[in-house]
Amino acid sequence: MPDFPAIQTSGVKVHFRIAPGRFVKAVDGVDLAIPAGTFHGIVGESGCGKTTLARTIVGLQSATEGEISIAGRSLSNWRRADRKGLARKMQFVFQDPLGSLSRRQTIEQSLEEPLIIHGVPDRRKRVEALLDLVGLPRTALGRLPRSLSGGQRQRVGIARALALDPSILICDEPLSALDVSIRAQIVALFADLQAKLGLTIVMIAHDLAVVREICSSVSVMYLGRIVESGATERVFDDAAHPYSQALLSAVPSPDPRIETTRERVILAGDPPSPSNPPAGCRFNTRCPLVFERCRNEEPVLNPATHGGLAACHLSQADQHATI
Amino acid sequence: MTELLKSLRTWPWHIVAPVLLFVAVAVLAPWLTPYDPAAQDYMSILQGPSWAHWLGTDYLGRDLLSRIIGGARVSLTAMSIVLLAALILGVVVGSLAGYIGGRFEVVMISAIDIFLALPSLVIALALIGIMGPGYWSMIVALTLAWWANYARMSRAVVVAELRQPYIEAARIMGANHLHIFSRHILPSVLALVVVYASADAGALVLAIATLSFLGLGVEPPTPEWGQMLVDGMGYLEDNPALVILPGLALTLVVVSFNLLGEAFALSKVPRPARGLTLSRRRRDRAKEEAARAQVEARP
Structure with missing residues (x-):
């Protein structure tokens, strides 16, 4: 297998112009390398740019700056030279399963569509195989999306994404539109598919408990940047960045003894506006550990003392910061 | 197909039937008319109803029943041509404007707005004034007076549909513009526009009659309801049926098309639950x- 990462982004920025000279910097310099075969979670609070990042990776949103490469080839090159090849390599699962299916098409027609576009023969057989893969009965074929439940619709969305047998799946909050009771089933489905098909999955989520359960690695985003990346266990148990600590301390524990004594970091205030991020470290306005250097110098994503990568002056492995 | 048959049973037949009757009469007109609608017979002028002429005759001895049936055919033909041409023109221009966007859209919208700002009959009259009266200039004038409605609607549907995530899903699947347009956009556009057009059909029949009444549309030997009204007016006292019957035919057709359009619209638009x-x-x-x-x- 190739040794380049499945997805690599370097310095990706996505800025939206809201008024002359004023930009919302939804994604503002993201470096990410996701090795093939991993289940990577991206977490962060609302408005931090996770969804924009996901849409940029699949090309629904063009990057203002920076480079994205998929399987070692740049996204712009893919899109220029081999759009269909890219579609067979990487697919997307939407947040809203109802909106992502045409309300006029039956489930069979929706599942057939990618096969028609790519001229795949023996469509009926493939569609049935897809139904089995995501655990839907044959009776679903003739139905319209609105006569299925939310969980079933999302299964259809996943089946359609898998129709072309891609190796990379980008999922934009695939669980947030679902009932809690259904979520567990879809989580299990993702874990199952990843193991069975050896997929590289990038999942945007704000349900931290879910990320902890199925992702092997995780990145934490804050205000358009990645502040910490690393193996899930390590990030959840021993976060290097103060923002990750605060975010992850919000996850409740199922053990009541731990839950009652659990230390919670409550952040004051709202995140600053992404159109005008603070100078220095972006987190300095809310960080409990802020010191002088944070206000002047922006930390870069470097190997942290805890392992993994973190963008914090306090945790850089190469230079033990002194306060 | 079975779906269609199943839905056929739930159709509002009492509303569809009059329209179907009109279409059937118009299509079968050559076999239904007892006389040639244009044939004059000076031996029987301005007669009342008789066994030979069920609805009587006009001032040239032409059979009224034949002329009403023939008029249905002329109305339906002219209306269908105008409706089809206006639909195609409107859907193509509107959809392209919505799909392409940018400056092209702005220009197209402005053009559509200009046409919409003026009453369609005024546009039609102006165009006939330029082209001179006649059957085909009436068709062209009415088409140009009618297309803007459909263009505006098509554009609105396209813009709304393009924002739907399922279009993005198709893009990610590698679909090209033609695929997205023909498979996703066009069906949504037609679903709305065709319904609207069915309500418009009545107004068009009326517009055709109006232009012919003014002597700007269908030319004399051809039977046409609006024209029959003018012809009959001079003989109102001798044979009022000459005015009443074409007027009645016109009214019934317009009303039945309007009811059909309304039925379509009501089944589409959610009503307050009560x-x-x-x-x-x-x-x-x-x-x-x-x-x-x-x-x-x-x-």
């Missing part, structure tokens, strides 16, 4: 629930 509607909704919801449960019960 009384009977509420109980029907409850029934529908129960049916949907049952369908869902059936899918959920895995084999």
Whole structure:
């Protein structure tokens, strides 16, 4: 297998112009390398740019700056030279399963569509195989999306994404539109598919408990940047960045003894506006550990003392910061 | 196909039937008319109803029944041509404007707005003034007076549909513009525009009659209802049927097309849930629930 990462982004920025000279910097310099075969979670609070990042990776949103490469080839090159090849390599699962299916098409027609576009023969057989893969009965074929439940619709969305047998799946909050009771089933489905098909999955989520359960690695985003990346266990148990600590301390524990004594970091205030991020470290306005250097110098994503990568002056492995 | 047959039973037949009757009469006109609608017979002028002429004759001895039936055919033909041409023009221009966007859209919208700002009959009259009266200039004038409505609607549907995530899904699947347009956009556009056009058909029949009444549309030997009204007016005292019957035919056709359009619109637009509607909704919801449960019960 190739040794380049499945997805690599370097310095990706996505800025939206809201008024002359004023930009919302939804994604503002993201470096990410996701090795093939991993289940990577991206977490962060609302408005931090996770969804924009996901849409940029699949090309629904063009990057203002920076480079994205998929399987070692740049996204712009893919899109220029081999759009269909890219579609067979990487697919997307939407947040809203109802909106992502045409309300006029039956489930069979929706599942057939990618096969028609790519001229795949023996469509009926493939569609049935897809139904089995995501655990839907044959009776679903003739139905319209609105006569299925939310969980079933999302299964259809996943089946359609898998129709072309891609190796990379980008999922934009695939669980947030679902009932809690259904979520567990879809989580299990993702874990199952990843193991069975050896997929590289990038999942945007704000349900931290879910990320902890199925992702092997995780990145934490804050205000358009990645502040910490690393193996899930390590990030959840021993976060290097103060923002990750605060975010992850919000996850409740199922053990009541731990839950009652659990230390919670409550952040004051709202995140600053992404159109005008603070100078220095972006987190300095809310960080409990802020010191002088944070206000002047922006930390870069470097190997942290805890392992993994973190963008914090306090945790850089190469230079033990002194306060 | 079976779906279609099933839905056929739930159609409002009392509303569809008059329109179908009009279409059937128009299509079968050559076999239904007892006389040639243009044939003059000076031996029987301005006669009342008789066995030979069921509805009587006009001032040239032409059979009134034949002329009304023939008029239906002329109205239907002219109306269909105008409607089809206006639909094609409107859908193409509107959809392209919505799909391409940018400066092209701005220009197209402005053009559409200019046409919409003026009453369609005024536009038609102006165009006939330029082209001179006649059957084909009436068709062209009415088409140009009518297309803007459909263009505006098509554009609105396209813009709304393009924002739907399922279009983005198709893009990610590698679909090209033609695929997205023909498979996703066009069906949504037609679903709305065709319904609207069915309500417009009545207004068009009336417009054709109006222009012919003014002597700007269908030319004399051809039977046409609007024209028959003018012809009959001079003989109102001798044979009022010459005015009443074409007028009645015109009214019935316009009303039945309007009812059809309304029925279409009502089945599309959600109504406030009250009384009977509420109980029907409850029934529908129960049916949907049952369908869902059936899918959920895995084999």
